[in-house]
Amino acid sequence: xxxxxxxxxxxxxxxxxxxxxxxxxxxxxxxxxxxxxxxxxxxxxxxxxxxxxxxxxxxxxxxxxxxxxxxxxxxxxxxxxxxxxxxxxxxxxxxxxxxxxxxxxxxxxxxxxxxxxxxxxxxxxxxxxxxxxxxxxxxxxxxxxxxxxxxxxxxxxxxxxxxxxxxxxxxxxxxxxxxxxxxxxxxxxxxxxxxxxxxxxxxxxxxxxxxxxxxxxxxxxxxxxxxxxxxxxxxxxxxxxxxxxxxxxxxxxxxxxxxxxxxxxxxxxxxxxxxxxxxxxxxxxxxxxxxxxxxxxxxxxxxxxxxxxxxxxxxxxxxxxxxxxxxxxxxxxxxxxxxxxxxxxxxxxxxxxxxxxxxxxxxxxxxxxxxx
Amino acid sequence: xxxxxxxxxxxxxxxxxxxxxxxxxxxxxxxxxxxxxxxxxxxxxxxxxxxxxxxxxxxxxxxxxxxxxxxxxxxxxxxxxxxxxxxxxxxxxxxxxxxxxxxxxxxxxxxxxxxxxxxxxxxxxxxxxxxxxxxxxxxxxxxxxxxxxxxxxxxxxxxxxxxxxxxxxxxxxxxxxxxxxxxxxxxxxxxxxxxxxxxxxxxxxxxxxxxxxxxxxxxxxxxxxxxxxxxxxxxxxxxxxxxxxxxxxxxxxxxxxxxxxxxxxxxxxxxxxxxxxxxxxxxxxxxxxxxxxxxxxx
Numbered sequence: 043x044x045x046x047x048x049x050x051x052x053x054x055x056x057x058x059x060x061x062x063x064x065x066x067x068x069x070x071x072x073x074x075x076x077x078x079x080x081x082x083x084x085x086x087x088x089x090x091x092x093x094x095x096x097x098x099x100x101x102x103x104x105x106x107x108x109x110x111x112x113x114x115x116x117x118x119x120x121x122x123x124x125x126x127x128x129x130x131x132x133x134x135x136x137x138x139x140x141x142x143x144x145x146x147x148x149x150x151x152x153x154x155x156x157x158x159x160x161x162x163x164x165x166x167x168x169x170x171x172x173x174x175x176x177x178x179x180x181x182x183x184x185x186x187x188x189x190x191x192x193x194x195x196x197x198x199x200x201x202x203x204x205x206x207x208x209x210x211x212x213x214x215x216x217x218x219x220x221x222x223x224x225x226x227x228x229x230x231x232x233x234x235x236x237x238x239x240x241x242x243x244x245x246x247x248x249x250x251x252x253x254x255x256x257x258x259x260x261x262x263x264x265x266x267x268x269x270x271x272x273x274x275x276x277x278x279x280x281x282x283x284x285x286x287x288x289x290x291x292x293x294x295x296x297x298x299x300x301x302x303x304x305x306x307x308x309x310x311x312x313x314x315x316x317x318x319x320x321x322x323x324x325x326x327x328x329x330x331x332x333x334x335x336x337x338x339x340x341x342x343x344x345x346x347x348x349x350x351x352x353x354x355x356x357x358x359x360x361x362x363x364x365x366x367x368x369x370x371x372x373x374x375x376x377x378x379x380x381x382x383x384x385x386x387x388x389x390x391x392x393x394x395x396x397x398x399x400x401x402x403x404x405x406x407x408x409x410x411x412x413x414x
Numbered sequence: 415x416x417x418x419x420x421x422x423x424x425x426x427x428x429x430x431x432x433x434x435x436x437x438x439x440x441x442x443x444x445x446x447x448x449x450x451x452x453x454x455x456x457x458x459x460x461x462x463x464x465x466x467x468x469x470x471x472x473x474x475x476x477x478x479x480x481x482x483x484x485x486x487x488x489x490x491x492x493x494x495x496x497x498x499x500x501x502x503x504x505x506x507x508x509x510x511x512x513x514x515x516x517x518x519x520x521x522x523x524x525x526x527x528x529x530x531x532x533x534x535x536x537x538x539x540x541x542x543x544x545x546x547x548x549x550x551x552x553x554x555x556x557x558x559x560x561x562x563x564x565x566x567x568x569x570x571x572x573x574x575x576x577x578x579x580x581x582x583x584x585x586x587x588x589x590x591x592x593x594x595x596x597x598x599x600x601x602x603x604x605x606x607x608x609x610x611x612x613x614x615x616x617x618x619x620x621x622x623x624x625x626x627x628x629x630x631x632x633x634x635x636x637x638x639x640x641x642x643x644x645x646x647x648x649x650x651x652x653x654x655x656x657x658x659x660x661x662x663x664x665x666x667x668x669x670x671x672x673x674x675x676x677x678x679x680x681x682x683x684x685x686x687x688x689x690x691x692x693x694x695x696x697x698x699x700x701x702x703x704x705x706x707x708x709x710x711x712x
Contacts, residue, residue, distance in 0.1 A: 073648035073655060077509035077522075077608055078636045081670040082647055082656055082663055095643075 043119050044383070050114030053107070060103040064094040099404045106397040113390045118383035128187040131178060132160065133198070134167040136215050141191050153178070153190065171198030175372060179206040180379040193217035194367035204372040207379060214367030227251040228293075228357055231266035232259040233284060234276035240335040243343055244273060250349035266292060271356055275335070289324030293356060300330050308355045311342040318355060329356070421531040421570055427698045428535070434699070434706050436500055436536050438600045438625045464488040499543040499559045501595050502530045502569075504576065505605025505612055506550035508650040511578035512606075514633050514694055525631050525694050526604040527573040532698050533602055534569050536706075538562075545594065546572055549612070551580005553587045556594060581651040582609040591615070597623040602705075604629050606636075607678055617685045627688045629705050630678075634695040636671070639664045 045051070076082070094100050131153040132138040138160045142150050151157045153174050154165040171192065182188065184207065194214035230248045232241065236259065245256045265287035266272040272287070272294035274280055280288070280296065288294050302321060308329070309318035317340065320329045333339040342348055423431070467476060467487030477490045504510075510523035530546060537544035538561075545559035546569045557565075557572050595601055603616055607630040620626040635641070641660025648655045675691070682689045692701025 073646045074515075075509075075512045075650045076635070076647040077512050077606055077650060078667075078671060079647055079649040079652075079654060079656060080608075081667055081674055082658060083666050083670070 043117055043386075046116035046118060048115055050116065051111055053111035053114050056107050056111070057104055060100055060107070061094070064096060064100045099401070102397060102401045102404060106394065106401055109390055109394045109397060113387060113394065117386045117390070119386055120381065120383050126183055126185045126187075128189065129178075129182055130189040130191070131157065132191040133171055133193055133196075134164050135193055136191055136217060138164065138191075141215070153192075157181070167198065169198070170200045171196065172200045172202070172204045172370075174198075175204045175206065175210075176376070179204075179208060179372075179376065182208075182379065183381060184208070184378045187211070189213060190372075191215055192367050192370075193219075195219055195364040196367040196370050197364055199363065199365055199370065203370060205376045206372040206374065207376040209374065210372050212367070212371040219364050226269070227353055228269060228271040229254070230256060230273055230295075231270040232256065232273045232275075233264075233266070233281075234259070234262055234274055234278060236273070236275050237334075240275055243335050243337070247349045247352065251353055266294075268292070271295060285323075288326040288328065291325040293327050293329065295329045295331075298331050298333055300328065302328065305330070309342075309351055311345070317342045318352065320355070421527055421573055423528065423531055423535065423698065427532065430697075430699045431532055431535055431702075432539070434536055434702060436498075436533070436540060436542065436600060436706060438498055462491045464490055497540070497542045497561070499545070499596065499599040500533065500537045501559070501599055501601040502533050502544070502546045503591075503601055503603040503605075504530055504546065504548045504573075505603070505609065506548045506555075506576050506578050507581055507605075507609065508551065508579050509606055509608060511650060512633055514635050516634070517694070520694060521578065522606060522631050522633060522694060523576060523578045525692075525698070527576060528698050529604055529629065529631070529692070529702065530573060531570065532702060534566050538566055544569070547591055547594070548572065548576050549583065549588070550576070550578065551583060553583050554590045556590060558594060559599075578650075582611040585611070585615075588615060591619075595619065595624055598625070600625045600627070602627045602629060604631060606631060613678070613681065616682070616687055620685045620687050626686075627705055628682055628690075629701055630689065630691045631701075632691060632693050634693055637693055639667050639671075 127149055130142075130148055130150045132141055132150065133153045138150065138152065142148075142160060150160040152160065152162070152165055153171055154167070155169055155174070157178060158165060175190065179188070186208070188206075188208060189211040191213045192215065194216050196214070197219065229252065230244050232244065236244075241256070248254060248256050260266065262278075262281035263283050265283045268291075270292075272284060272292060274284060274294055275297045277297065280294065284292075284294060302323075304321045305319040306321060307316040307318075308320045309316075311317050316332050318329060318331055320327050322328075331340055335343065337344050345351075464477065464480065465488070467489050471489050475489045475491075477488050480486075480488045480490075504523075504526050506523055506526075510526060511521050513519070513521040534544055534546075541561060543559045543561045544565065545557050547554060547556040555572060555576070557568050560568070601619060601624050603612070603626065605612060607613065607628065616626050616628055639660070641664070644657065644659045646655055646657050679689050688705060690701045690705035692698075
């Protein structure tokens with residue numbers, strides 16, 4: 043048992059009140075007729091012993107205050123018998139009802155945030171399944187058997203294979219993954235005037251990327267479309283329409299030696315020389331080559347792998363999102379889940395109500411007036 | 415005890431009262447026919463003396479057998495059994511209002527009145543004359559001695575009106591006692607015995623040939639001192655107060671009280687006053703048996 047808010051015990055200072063009440067009352071005695079007074083010796087009482095009237099009532103009142111202070115201190119109880127009934131989780135996207143079949147007794151839940159029961163309907167897959175598995179593992183008490191129905195191939199992976207604290211019954215269910223999105227490489231969109239040699243190089247790169255010719259150059263007041271890579275190699279500064287597009291998230295290749303600070307190297311050649319630099323601009327970014335885009339000024343252009351390298355810079359390949367479920371069976375060895383402490387507040391509240399009722403009964407009993 | 419209710423003697427006490435006698439050691443009946451030895455000579459069972467015949471004596475009183483032997487006229491005389499006068503003196507000063515906490519409706523005065531009623535019953539059984547004297551702060555209230563059931567009613571009327579108040583009155587206001595209580599009368603004093611003036615009065619009555627019995631009535635608290643808490647003790651007569659813790663002063667009190675009781679007993683014994691002590695939590699007749707059993711041997 044421990045206290046979440048030990049400062050709440052400061053409320054025990056309220057004990058002073060009933061103690062003082064019960065202490066002060068002893069001086070209010072009505073005079074007692076005693077004819078044999080002359081044989082009483084009025085000696086100074088040896089030691090004023092602290093004595094209390096009606097100590098049962100005082101005890102109840104102190105207990106009541108102690109319970110209230112304890113309630114403020116928020117006690118929690120560690121240990122105790124944990125609920126270790128088997129739990130089965132089904133990843134969203136699977137047909138939970140069909141998997142469950144006739145088994146209506148077990149605890150079946152969705153592998154989704156909050157782990158709702160199957161009856162609440164399939165939630166939308168929003169979080170990585172691996173992360174949810176770790177959370178579930180730490181939520182369930184140690185020793186709870188866990189069965190996981192997972193689609194095969196398994197989506198929702200993250201950086202590490204799940205490592206759980208318990209053995210898991212791993213049940214891959216074949217499920218066709220949603221149609222893979224085919225990544226389309228960006229198209230170059232030239233704007234403004236451009237040198238003949240540079241256009242030739244860009245055309246070659248565009249052809250290397252998507253085997254398509256360059257689209258015709260656009261005027262200064264027409265920004266590139268989304269998904270395109272703008273090219274503005276003219277000496278004139280970037281026009282307003284293009285700048286606005288960059289601010290919204292576009293990427294534009296500008297002339298070497300373009301103004302601005304914060305340029306970061308993005309690509310180096312075999313000798314370690316910086317070939318391509320970039321800097322963010324609003325939500326988008328600007329790119330610039332270290333020299334004019336020609337085989338003579340920029341030897342890296344002659345490298346056959348240059349288009350692919352550049353493509354990797356502007357459109358990084360998508361991380362794998364699917365894996366065979368059998369290979370993603372969780373590993374063992376994670377730290378055992380910390381048992382969740384139980385809050386004692388409801389029991390304390392019941393105790394407080396009981397004590398209060400007892401205190402009222404004792405304080406208002408007719409016998410009390412006669413005894414005092 | 416309610417002031418309006420008649421003074422009721424419990425049945426068991428009443429039945430036990432029949433075994434008791436108010437027998438004085440010294441007091442002698444004076445006139446009339448009763449149960450007590452008297453100084454008056456006359457016809458009776460108990461032979462007293464022969465005396466010479468005097469003119470005017472009845473002829474049937476002459477002892478003719480003695481005349482035959484001695485050739486003189488002798489008159490045979492017997493002692494007459496005569497009634498005595500019994501007085502009950504009740505201390506109704508403020509200290510008589512004290513009661514035990516265990517029985518708050520039964521004060522020392524109530525106990526004294528009930529005891530007085532018992533004594534009146536005894537006197538009535540014996541056809542004695544009886545009267546009641548109550549001493550309170552206001553002076554002396556008394557019912558003159560008389561006999562018979564109507565006298566008992568008069569006594570009960572006074573007892574029911576009694577209220578405990580004041581302290582012991584000055585000697586001058588006690589003159590009615592000396593006027594009423596004759597030498598040779600029996601006087602039973604009921605009270606706590608704490609008033610020095612009261613004891614002095616009894617001593618003087620005893621010295622003046624009144625047969626005095628003293629029945630001291632104490633509360634159980636005065637005997638046991640069962641106080642465990644702090645209390646403000648107050649003397650009902652002087653109003654003096656004393657704050658004390660029951661536990662702390664109990665032993666000292668009990669020792670001192672015991673000493674004082676012994677001194678009082680010795681003092682009364684020296685004066686020839688029969689003494690007994692009754693407590694409020696005892697039956698009414700228990701101290702009476704001690705008092706009359708010891709003193710009524712004559």
